Amino acid sequence: MLRNARSFRHAMLRRLLPSVVAVFFVAFAVLAAPSAFAQITEAQQQVQQTAQAAGVGGTTDLVQIIGRLINIFLGFLGVILLVLLLYAGFLWMTAGGNPEQVEKAKLYIRNAIIGLVIIASAFAITRFVLGLFEGAITGGGIVGGGGIPGGFASSAGSLGGGILESHYPPRDATGIARNTAIIVTFKQPIKINSLIQDYNDNGTPADLSDDTVTEGVNDTAVKIYRTDAGIAGTLTSGKVRVRFTEDRRTFVFRPVELLGSxxxxxxxxxELKGGLDGVLLEDGTLAFGGAFANGYIWNFETGTFVDLTPPKVVSAIPRPGNQYARNVLIQINFNEAIDPTSASGFVSGAQGFQNIQVHAGGVATPNLDGEYRISNQYRTVEFIPAELCGKNSCGEDVFCLPGGATIDAIARAATLDGAGPAAQFTSQGFDGVVDVASNSLDGNGDGTAGGQGADDYSWGFGTSNDINLTPPAIEFTMPPSDPSDPGQSNIDPFEPVAVRFDSILQSSSFNTGNAFIQTKEPPEWKDTFWWSTGNTLLTDLNEPVxxxxxxxxxxEGRILHRMYATSTEYDPFLLSGIRNMYQNCFNPVSSPGCPLGPGGPNCCQDQRTNSSCSF
Structure with a gap:
């Protein structure tokens, strides 16, 4: 019996030792050959590309896959040894005084414990080795401190950190309709002919009336192509029609033929190219400079369908039937992204943009002067009146609607192209609000597009002569704001930053200049870290509207971002440029627990002080 037990022990060791030796071999191979990290990075990218091509995503990298397989194998061995321990315990408990059976049970237990120690050591070594690989790939590990991490895309940092405010489709979006438009919003006016081939502004970029108009994309500066075909498959000038908003900041690229399959x-x-042949600012200087000189690149994936569903209004502010202070803004929120050329523009002398209208004293009165501004990833349109009526506490201009008036607002549906839901497109663009797939507004929310007049969305409210001066304040943040314990959030690396305010925000003020994330990453990573902003309306129960x-x-405002790197600090910032619907600015040193008042300008741990806060 003892000989059989010893034979079993030797057999177990013979089976376990090859696994342990293999793990040690991998560890020494990694420590002896740092160049293997570059191979792992390349292999990871190949795996991700293959997975994406197969339609199964590519978010799990090669290191994670290997780690999971090893963990499954070691876990299986652990289960075997656990069963062996249970069996040894059974033998001991049922020995009935038989010394040979007791000795046999002891040997089983001893061998199982040795096996568990070996497995635990193998697990620790595996974690260490895979940690080295992961560190090399994300830049946060023990080996390989510099360079751009393999899991992070370059030519991305211009979104948020550079010239780009937003774009549609979003980065890495899936399930995009084949008849979508591609939209890009810049933070400054762009030289039109750097995006539209042969367009001539005749030296007066702000005056569009004397322009020599063309619509074909400048395919030298803008590359749109199937990813699997590569840049050689770029859609040429005749295959993409381009329109832009009056401020020359937002450009809409509409492929002539359906995308995808x-x-x-x-x-x-x-790809938005950098350099003198790439995208240029209105004064002719480079749009992409410094760390972002290579331009900007992003990917998305189309589905197999065509979008034939018209957009709807989710909310209209101010709500109808009530009276509001005259410094309130008008805001329309849609259930999907809207074509900015159909929903934004300027009105001066009652002339100009007419797809959305605001009247004081009935719809027969002239359209009020002001700006219709689109934001929130193209889902929100706000009317900012032209009448200057004061300044807020941050010294910013505040604009007002007529006081003591009845205000009527209307968002017009577009003329249909045939039976619809697609809208008719003319040389003047769309004559009503349409979504990114050119479907006309469904103003009555019945699921069909009835066209202009039949499907307009209208409402009314009243104004007083009062001015609302209450600033917005933060109710909640995620990750939590805890100065006593910075850097301990341990959140999902893809989790957006979220901040809930106690009032409705001016959507266009919650932008990448006023809400952003500072990183403690190496400077050479700057062109990999991107962020974008959005916001959601909530009820008093914090339910999305x-x-x-x-x-x-x-x-609730959100800051979406590139995934965080491991063991790296990230600091979200919210600036005073954020405003509520009454154009009152957010005061970063105020909070519900530390309201504005005496005691000093700084708010430290909910206490006002003249001293700097310590973290």
Whole structure:
């Protein structure tokens, strides 16, 4: 019996030792050959590309896959040894005084414990080795401190950190309709002919009336192509029609033919090129400079369908039938992204943009002067009146509607192209609000597009002669703001930063200049870290507003971003440029627990002080 037990022990060791030796071999190979990290990075990228091409995503990297397989193998061995321990215990408990059976049980237990020690050591070594690989790939590990991490895309940092405010489709979006438009919003006016081939502004970029108009994309500066075809498959000037908003900041690229395929999902890449042959600012200087000189690149994936669903209004602010202070802004929120050329513009002398109208004293009165501004990833349009009526506490101009008036607002549906829901497109663009797939507004929310007049969305409210001076304040942040314990959030690396305010925000003020993330990453990573902003209306129960019957009372802002690197500090910032619907600015040193008042300008741990806060 003892000989059989010893034979079993030797057999177990013979089976376990090869696994342990293999793990040690991998560890020594990694420590002896740092160049293997570059191979792992390349292999990871190949795995991700293959997975994406197969339609199964690519978010799990090669190191994670290997680690999971090793963990499964070691876990299986652990289960075997656990069963052996249980069996040894059974033998001992049922020995009935038989010394040979007791000795046999002891040997089983001893061998199982040795096996568990070996497995635990192998697990620790595996974690260490894979940690080295992960560190090399993300830049945060023991080996390989510099360079751009393999899991992070370059030519991305201009979104948020550079010239780009937003774009559609979003980065790495999937399930995009084949008839979508591609939209890009810049933070400054762009030289039109750097994006539109042969366009001539005749030296007066702000005056569009004397322009020599063309619509074909400048395919030298803008590359749109199927990812699998590469840059050689770029859509040429005759295959993409381009329109832009009056401020020359937002450009809408509409492919002449449907993107993708009716049978399989198709990946697309969009490149905005840097350099003198690339995108230029209105004064002729480079739009992409410094760390972002290479331009900007992003990917998205089309589905197999065409979008034939018209957009709806989710909420209209101010709500109808009530009276509001005259410094309130008008805001319309849609359930999907809207074509900015159909929903934004300027009115001066009652002339200009007419797709959305605001009247004081009835719809027969002239359209009020002001700006219709689109934001929130193209889902929100705000009317900012032209009448200057004061300044807020941050010294910013405040604009007002007529006081003591009845205000009527209308968002017009577009003329249909045939039976619809697609809208008719003319040389003047769309004559009503349409979504990114050119579907006309469904103003009555019945699921069909009835066209202009039949499907307009209108409402009314009143104004007083009062001015609302209450600033917005933060109710909640995620990750939590805890100066006593910085850097201990341990959140999902893809989790957006979220901040809930106690009132409805001016959507266009919650932008990448006023809400952003500072990183402690190496400087050479700067062109990999991107961020974008959005916001959601909430009820008093903090439920998202999804229907006009729900009453919005507050907003939650979000900062989406590139995934965080391991062991790196990230600092979200919210600046005083953030404003509520009454154009009152957010005071960063105020909070519900530390309201504005005496005691000093700084708010430290909910106490006002003249001293700097310690963290």
């Amino acid at each position: 009716p049978n399989v999902n198709v990946g697309y890449t969009v 999804t229907d006009p019957s729900m009453i919005p009372v507050k907003s």
